[in-house]
Amino acid sequence: MKITALAGGVGGAKFAQGLYRTIPKEDLTVIVNTGDDFEHFGLAVSPDVDTVCYTLAGLENPESGWGRADETWNAISNVKVLGGPSWFQLGDRDLATHLERTRRLNLGYSLSEITRDFCKAWRIDCRVIPMTDSRVRTTVLTDEGALPFQEYFVRRHCEPRVTGFRFDGIHTAEPAPGVLEEISSSDAIILCPSNPWVSIDPILSVPGIQPAVQNSRVVSISPIIQGRALKGPAAKMYKELGIEPSALAIANHFRYILTGIVFDSQDAHLKPHIEKLGIGTFTCNTIMEDSSGCARLARDVLHFIGSL
Amino acid sequence: MKITALAGGVGGAKFAQGLYRTIPKEDLTVIVNTGDDFEHFGLAVSPDVDTVCYTLAGLENPESGWGRADETWNAISNVKVLGGPSWFQLGDRDLATHLERTRRLNLGYSLSEITRDFCKAWRIDCRVIPMTDSRVRTTVLTDEGALPFQEYFVRRHCEPRVTGFRFDGIHTAEPAPGVLEEISSSDAIILCPSNPWVSIDPILSVPGIQPAVQNSRVVSISPIIQGRALKGPAAKMYKELGIEPSALAIANHFRYILTGIVFDSQDAHLKPHIEKLGIGTFTCNTIMEDSSGCARLARDVLHFIGSL
Numbered sequence: 001m002k003i004t005a006l007a008g009g010v011g012g013a014k015f016a017q018g019l020y021r022t023i024p025k026e027d028l029t030v031i032v033n034t035g036d037d038f039e040h041f042g043l044a045v046s047p048d049v050d051t052v053c054y055t056l057a058g059l060e061n062p063e064s065g066w067g068r069a070d071e072t073w074n075a076i077s078n079v080k081v082l083g084g085p086s087w088f089q090l091g092d093r094d095l096a097t098h099l100e101r102t103r104r105l106n107l108g109y110s111l112s113e114i115t116r117d118f119c120k121a122w123r124i125d126c127r128v129i130p131m132t133d134s135r136v137r138t139t140v141l142t143d144e145g146a147l148p149f150q151e152y153f154v155r156r157h158c159e160p161r162v163t164g165f166r167f168d169g170i171h172t173a174e175p176a177p178g179v180l181e182e183i184s185s186s187d188a189i190i191l192c193p194s195n196p197w198v199s200i201d202p203i204l205s206v207p208g209i210q211p212a213v214q215n216s217r218v219v220s221i222s223p224i225i226q227g228r229a230l231k232g233p234a235a236k237m238y239k240e241l242g243i244e245p246s247a248l249a250i251a252n253h254f255r256y257i258l259t260g261i262v263f264d265s266q267d268a269h270l271k272p273h274i275e276k277l278g279i280g281t282f283t284c285n286t287i288m289e290d291s292s293g294c295a296r297l298a299r300d301v302l303h304f305i306g307s308l
Numbered sequence: 309m310k311i312t313a314l315a316g317g318v319g320g321a322k323f324a325q326g327l328y329r330t331i332p333k334e335d336l337t338v339i340v341n342t343g344d345d346f347e348h349f350g351l352a353v354s355p356d357v358d359t360v361c362y363t364l365a366g367l368e369n370p371e372s373g374w375g376r377a378d379e380t381w382n383a384i385s386n387v388k389v390l391g392g393p394s395w396f397q398l399g400d401r402d403l404a405t406h407l408e409r410t411r412r413l414n415l416g417y418s419l420s421e422i423t424r425d426f427c428k429a430w431r432i433d434c435r436v437i438p439m440t441d442s443r444v445r446t447t448v449l450t451d452e453g454a455l456p457f458q459e460y461f462v463r464r465h466c467e468p469r470v471t472g473f474r475f476d477g478i479h480t481a482e483p484a485p486g487v488l489e490e491i492s493s494s495d496a497i498i499l500c501p502s503n504p505w506v507s508i509d510p511i512l513s514v515p516g517i518q519p520a521v522q523n524s525r526v527v528s529i530s531p532i533i534q535g536r537a538l539k540g541p542a543a544k545m546y547k548e549l550g551i552e553p554s555a556l557a558i559a560n561h562f563r564y565i566l567t568g569i570v571f572d573s574q575d576a577h578l579k580p581h582i583e584k585l586g587i588g589t590f591t592c593n594t595i596m597e598d599s600s601g602c603a604r605l606a607r608d609v610l611h612f613i614g615s616l
Contacts, residue, residue, distance in 0.1 A: 079404040
């Protein structure tokens, strides 16, 4: 069964790792959000692409979920000495990725080519494709004005009240080479347990991706359990937008494309409400405590997809 | 006595440190070559400015003479894993300087403003001014063609045979703010024991600097001892250009501006030849083994200047 997973950062990366350890690697494609990308110190930083790659390669920091294991912080701590900004933590090993990516972008290579080469260097055997090689930037609209995503997410710790989102550049963006082909040739599309607003929506908003996805079975894993997101601001965003955060909210969010949704057994009472939307349901333990937890959830999701 | 020193990398930085420890700090200005500057991984690298600043701040690596003490190499070693270039060794702490400089250049600050701020952060109490805020790039003309300076110096280990030098951008370059004023108000100008071809010549070639220097007492310290340069390709360059490397060659190199020259006692036999050029001479131990050696040489040079 050929699978294409749409992923954002930590949650998406962990689930992608579960798939990576469960199905033949050549049957897996991970399409990653680039709306979080930004330029920092003149370097091109792609946080979600890196989190997915580090996690698939086993290089990730298991405590934080982002960045690299065995990291040192000598560059950023010396930037601080010079009076520079240290709100975005760039580890020394992680910096290598941004340095080399920037060098290659400056030579004219595309983000998807660079990502493919990096995956090869890191011995990642499935396909990891950024959603687009075009410049798309997520802007979070808040009660304090429009904030570039990393300003909102990292610098301001998601504190400002959200009123909406804007994906600058999305209308002229094109899916990266391979994205539409992989979606079309997949037996199922999985929306990883990533933030629907700022991880999955940007991917689905790249012109051409949603129509391609709609032709396939699409299954989402709810990142909301008992009204809370395990990580990140998804639940807070739903609330601030006047929506009660739940697996039902996730189902509603993606109802226009969903065949089925997997959510936590603790929320089993939501089954009838979701099924009323014409969406199949499956409940299980969706908490990925460790890498065996990631693989367990991947197996459950694949089992559900097989039953649809 | 107010001193302005013109300096390149390691030798210039060590002598500048000697001056820094010898005269009142407010009486010292160091004007630094920027012809070695280059862009690497999209970052603005100013090797000579950094070597001078690190050395004045006591942050330098005393073994190599360049880069920082207690350095780690996690970024560049991971760049190598990704197949990127590792010929230019960028330490993690050193990277902070390039990151923050690049960030500020992108915001519109000039190299001289940034250098002033970095000196403040590093508690350097004399003035360190890059020769120009304009873009000047030293190109080494060789039997293998024209090579950007760092390609020649670091990547090719100075192996290609030199036929000449070109300072791209020099004709439209302007002295950085303060350069001409400091030169004009100084009691003496010291050409540090740096490479004449690629460290001192670029500074003197910035339009306006040489005429300003000529109005003052100018003393050079020969970087050549017994036909050899203690560090770097100066002697090799003289040979390849058909000139016997010696303190006499240095005196000839700068005869159009020199009031006096300090060179090693081992070359005392050259005194009459140099004095024939109308240039005053002083010999002493010019080897700066450690920081007390730097201060000792500075005292000797200042003593000589006082006698001129």
